[in-house]
Amino acid sequence: MPPDRLTDRRPEVPASRLVADMVPPPRFRDVSFDGYRADPAVPSQAAAVTAARSFAAGIDDGVSMRRRGWFRSRAPEPAAGSGIYLDGGFGVGKTHLLASLWHAAPVPPERKLFCTFVELTNLAGALGFGAAVTALSGHRLVCIDEFELDDPGDTVLVSTLLSRLSEQGVRLAATSNTLPGQLGEGRFAAADFLREIQRLAGRFTVVRVDGDDYRHRGLPSAPSPIPDAVVTESAAGDGVTLDDFAALVAHLATVHPSRYGPLLDGVRRVHLRDVHTVDDQSAALRLVVLADRLYDRDVPVVAGGVPLDRLFTPELLAGGYRKKYVRAVSRLTALSRDGAASLESR
Incomplete structure (x- = not known):
């Protein structure tokens, strides 16, 4: 059976859930x-x-x-x-x-x-x-x-x-x-x-x-990207998703950011192939929201392509949303370390 894909998900979220979900996320539950x-x-x-x-x-x-x-x-x-x-x-x-x-x-x-x-x-x-x-x-x-x-x-x-x-x-x-x-x-x-x-x-x-930043004290900036073949081969098991990065970026444009949390319902690890540097600000800001929801939920990321600390162009990092992008890079880098460690422990 092929792995689940985030690009196949279109969560419908009733307004009542938006309020009910307003509690500390799993990472900060206890x-x-x-x-x-x-x-x-x-x-x-x-x-x-x-x-x-x-x-x-x-x-x-x-x-x-x-x-x-x-x-x-x-x-x-x-x-x-x-x-x-x-x-x-x-x-x-x-x-x-x-x-x-x-x-x-x-x-x-x-x-x-x-x-x-x-x-x-x-x-x-x-x-x-x-x-x-x-x-x-x-x-x-x-x-x-x-x-x-x-x-x-x-x-x-x-x-x-x-x-x-x-x-x-x-x-x-x-x-x-x-x-x-x-x-x-x-x-x-x-x-x-x-x-x-x-x-x-x-x-x-x-x-x-x-x-x-406690996430990176004494640690390297980002782990080396994982070969796409390994990203694909290791995307097995319940709650593991596999997506091509470009397709996911396009899909996020069709999903309201308020639904990015429900988009990850039941997901325990995300695999991304061919991650590339993003230069479009709208796409980059959507990735920021997704990064926050992944981090809230402690979802490791297994990624191939460019290192996640090169996700955004220098021009974006120098602009008015710089702090958002730096936060996203910090969080995704931590999650990619978790993802690499999960593969090593298999």
């Missing part, structure tokens, strides 16, 4: 603050653990707020900086800290959400703005990983959405590689939307997390 290994040489890491732990402990179940609401026409305006924003480079453990915060918050699981920024904007698009506010406002905590603003529409959408949630007492926590006051820089005329960006920045207390 993490905790105690499991975060702060680098003794980087004091901001231990300080970030303390700040995130304190923030989580300060989240209540909302019962007293609802009782106060019986006597008020609207909820009080949230205090400035009432959310927490973990800012730092790639691989310093920000997602680990955010997921630990989600787990530690003394709130029932059904009343707290964990999602990426892309998943949040996709939810608003799938449900409509008003329905998204309704769906999210019943929660006490919303954690947003990989916070980025890629266009003016997202700036206004997210600023308004988070304003509505804050006004209803929802606590916000986020991570990003960009300070909230600098979101959008290099991508669009951020000065034209400075008011919205400043409104976003005012909702968070920034906590810096410094350090090196």
Whole structure:
């Protein structure tokens, strides 16, 4: 029987699943603050653990707020900086800290959400703005990983959405590689939307997390590509997929990014033949989303062609989306090491 192909999959995802799936992904399902290994040489890491732990402990179940609401026409305006924003480079453990915060918050699981920024904007698009506010406002905590603003529409959408949630007492926590006051820089005329960006920045207390990318400490930049014949021959077993890279890139253009997670349902290892450097920005950004979903799910990648640290052209890496591409390369490189190790252990 030929191996499964991602290019044969067209997942249909009901809107209800978009909300139900907003929990820490498998890689971070069981993490905790105690499991975060702060680098003794980087004091901001231990300080970030303390700040995130304190923030989580300060989240209540909302019962007293609802009782106060019986006597008020609207909820009080949230205090400035009432959310927490973990800012730092790639691989310093920000997602680990955010997921630990989600787990530690003394709130029932059904009343707290964990999602990426892309998943949040996709939810608003799938449900409509008003329905998204309704769906999210019943929660006490919303954690947003990989916070980025890629266009003016997202700036206004997210600023308004988070304003509505804050006004209803929802606590916000986020991570990003960009300070909230600098979101959008290099991508669009951020000065034209400075008011919205400043409104976003005012909702968070920034906590810096410094350090090196733990995924690559003391390791080579990327493993050597695997010969395509070996990629093909080793693509056997349940949950193993095999695709030609060019065909997969074309297929991703036909699948909404909100469905890239369900695209990987049941997949335990991905094999790619003839990986080549990508120079098209739209295709590259879709690969970024796929890389994030593969990483979230701990799916090893077995790849032939060019090394994955040469996936994007120097021109793309020098542009406004540089941080997204570097994150994707970091994650795919780690997953390709896992893929190579899985073949060695056969």
